[in-house]
Amino acid sequence: MSELWELTAHEAQDGLRAKEFSAVELTESVLARVDAVEDRVNAYITRTDEVAREQAREADARFAAGTATPLTGIPFAVKDLIVTKGVRTTAGSHMLGDFVPPYDSHVYEQLKRAGAVMIGKANMDEFAMGSSTEHSAYGATRNPWDTDRVPGGSSGGSAAAVAAGECIASLGSDTGGSIRQPAALCGVVGLDPTYGRVSRFGIIAFGSSLDQVGPIGRDVEDVATILDGIGSHDPRDSTSDPAPRPDMRHYLGRDVAGKKIGVPREYFIEGMEDGVRTRIDEALRRLESLGCEIDTDLSLPMTEHALAVYYLIAPSEASSNLARYDGVKYGLSERGGSMWENMEQTREQGFGDEVKRRIMLGVYALSAGYYDQFYLKAQKVRTLITNEFREAFTRYDALVTPTTPGVAFPVGDKLDDPYAMYLNDIYTLPSAVAGLPALSLPCGLSEGLPVGLQIIGDVGAEGTILQIGHAFEGALDEANRLAPL
Amino acid sequence: MYDRAMPISRDQVVHVGRLARLGLTDAEIDRLTLQLSDILDHFEALAAVDTDGIEPTAHPLPLHNVMRTDSVAPSLARDDALSNAPEVEDGLIRVRAVLE
Numbered sequence: 001m002s003e004l005w006e007l008t009a010h011e012a013q014d015g016l017r018a019k020e021f022s023a024v025e026l027t028e029s030v031l032a033r034v035d036a037v038e039d040r041v042n043a044y045i046t047r048t049d050e051v052a053r054e055q056a057r058e059a060d061a062r063f064a065a066g067t068a069t070p071l072t073g074i075p076f077a078v079k080d081l082i083v084t085k086g087v088r089t090t091a092g093s094h095m096l097g098d099f100v101p102p103y104d105s106h107v108y109e110q111l112k113r114a115g116a117v118m119i120g121k122a123n124m125d126e127f128a129m130g131s132s133t134e135h136s137a138y139g140a141t142r143n144p145w146d147t148d149r150v151p152g153g154s155s156g157g158s159a160a161a162v163a164a165g166e167c168i169a170s171l172g173s174d175t176g177g178s179i180r181q182p183a184a185l186c187g188v189v190g191l192d193p194t195y196g197r198v199s200r201f202g203i204i205a206f207g208s209s210l211d212q213v214g215p216i217g218r219d220v221e222d223v224a225t226i227l228d229g230i231g232s233h234d235p236r237d238s239t240s241d242p243a244p245r246p247d248m249r250h251y252l253g254r255d256v257a258g259k260k261i262g263v264p265r266e267y268f269i270e271g272m273e274d275g276v277r278t279r280i281d282e283a284l285r286r287l288e289s290l291g292c293e294i295d296t297d298l299s300l301p302m303t304e305h306a307l308a309v310y311y312l313i314a315p316s317e318a319s320s321n322l323a324r325y326d327g328v329k330y331g332l333s334e335r336g337g338s339m340w341e342n343m344e345q346t347r348e349q350g351f352g353d354e355v356k357r358r359i360m361l362g363v364y365a366l367s368a369g370y371y372d373q374f375y376l377k378a379q380k381v382r383t384l385i386t387n388e389f390r391e392a393f394t395r396y397d398a399l400v401t402p403t404t405p406g407v408a409f410p411v412g413d414k415l416d417d418p419y420a421m422y423l424n425d426i427y428t429l430p431s432a433v434a435g436l437p438a439l440s441l442p443c444g445l446s447e448g449l450p451v452g453l454q455i456i457g458d459v460g461a462e463g464t465i466l467q468i469g470h471a472f473e474g475a476l477d478e479a480n481r482l483a484p485l
Numbered sequence: 486m487y488d489r490a491m492p493i494s495r496d497q498v499v500h501v502g503r504l505a506r507l508g509l510t511d512a513e514i515d516r517l518t519l520q521l522s523d524i525l526d527h528f529e530a531l532a533a534v535d536t537d538g539i540e541p542t543a544h545p546l547p548l549h550n551v552m553r554t555d556s557v558a559p560s561l562a563r564d565d566a567l568s569n570a571p572e573v574e575d576g577l578i579r580v581r582a583v584l585e
Contacts (some may be wrong), residue, residue, distance in 0.1 A: 102568050219554075243492075290527075305534060308531045319505065330571075333571035335572075338582075342581060345508055347505075348509070360517055363504050363505045367504065380536035384536070422524075
């Protein structure tokens with residue numbers, strides 16, 4: 001160990017408890033790292049150095065008083081669609097360039113209650129719409145493994161910050177892959193929890209039946225610990241599942257021998273890079289050597305329809321959610337004309353190209369004459385996708401797939417071809433549509449860039465996929481935990 | 486760019502753009518006509534999926550009509566709620582005339 005910012009959250013926690021260093025020293029180490037690399041990465045939209053220093057002092061007081069939790073003193077990046085009272089929250093959009101929330105989201109409230117430290121608000125594709133963080137009104141985030149490449153998206157800032165050492169862990173949000181895909185491309189661990197597991201109160205809405213907040217960290221233990229910290233039931237979100245939450249860390253270190261793992265063949269398609277396939281094949285052998293029973297004779301034929309289903313349902317919900325940005329109550333407000341003129345000017349100026357494209361797609365899919373053909377049809381096929389997963393989980397404990405078909409792609413490569421960009425989510429969309437938990441964790445490099453392994457679980461089975469992920473990770477060396485920036 | 490009929494016409498894009506109040510420019514309308522047509526083309530296979538008798542999923546959780554007790558609790562103070570409003574007068578949000 002050379003620098004404090006290189007630690008995992010649990011290593012940092014051990015050091016803090018043993019009084020090897022203070023939370024203030026840990027935070028200063030991370031802030032210095034941000035100073036050193038942020039101009040090359042652009043992981044943050046807003047830095048909150050003073051908030052961080054204050055929270056670090058409070059954390060030290062808690063260690064002194066014996067009231068520290070497993071997240072006390074841990075420096076976090078918080079995706080900029082998670083509202084933070086008194087700290088500008090933009091959702092990556094000009095529309096909310098001056099928006100200072102008057103309240104806290106549930107998850108930020110939980111982080112504060114746990115004594116965590118916020119380093120800044122992480123960059124993202126505007127309103128979480130994108131797979132490269134190039135659709136941010138505040139400039140693209142770069143991949144710390146190769147700054148000519150994208151970090152993935154939409155939680156690209158959250159994933160890049162963890163990989164670059166600009167925080168120890170982060171919060172992202174996943175609608176169709178927005179935690180897992182950037183985690184895979186940046187070589188870190190990301191978890192999309194079961195829909196309803198983490199409160200959406202204070203999360204700027206994109207696709208309400210799909211959005212879910214989740215953790216990104218340097219190893220599985222950190223991700224499990226963060227989920228325990230943020231995942232409590234919240235009556236302010238009517239979709240927050242009231243079921244009791246088991247302690248996730250309880251699952252770690254348990255034997256995975258005998259776990260039945262299905263490998264659906266529809267995820268091994270044309271267009272998947274050879275280097276990714278090689279790493280995934282190795283990962284399957286490694287899981288087998290841990291005693292898992294791997295079954296590659298599994299077909300989920302509805303998989304191929306997930307992309308269309310998602311890109312009809314999510315934009316439809318988005319078109320409704322983003323109707324609130326009308327220049328009247330908050331956000332950008334163009335003035336001078338009539339009410340309708342001002343509303344159109346506000347939305348023309350405030351939204352970027354991808355957001356307009358999704359709103360158009362959604363309004364079209366919901367409009368008279370097309371509703372049955374597109375939106376309703378997509379909802380019915382969503383049922384079929386969900387049923388197919390449900391049936392598979394009667395036979396398997398988990399499903400294992402690649403997280404993405406390829407490694408991080410060059411900046412600008414897919415910007416002019418929206419459909420090519422959407423294809424990057426092809427492996428993360430099916431479980432999102434079904435509301436299932438899914439973990440992405442590093443499984444080696446291809447062409448010097450990280451490859452992600454995805455482990456999909458049944459409803460509420462975060463514990464099982466974290467258990468398998470933890471065992472798998474334990475079998476890998478830790479040489480590639482941080483990007484060589 | 487396309488050999489066959491576009492799934493979405495320029496007139497439809499204009500219509501949808503008006504419904505969404507996006508104030509689209511002519512250049513944006515042209516570009517969106519091509520891009521949305523390309524995207525919708527790829528969604529064609531969905532029509533062939535047999536969904537007879539299948540209920541639509543609006544939501545992945547089997548939670549319905551979540552109720553809370555009707556009890557008084559503190560809410561956001563008015564000044565806080567108005568803190569991001571573009572124009573405020575007498576504790577109210579000032580808007581343009583709807584009828585002229």
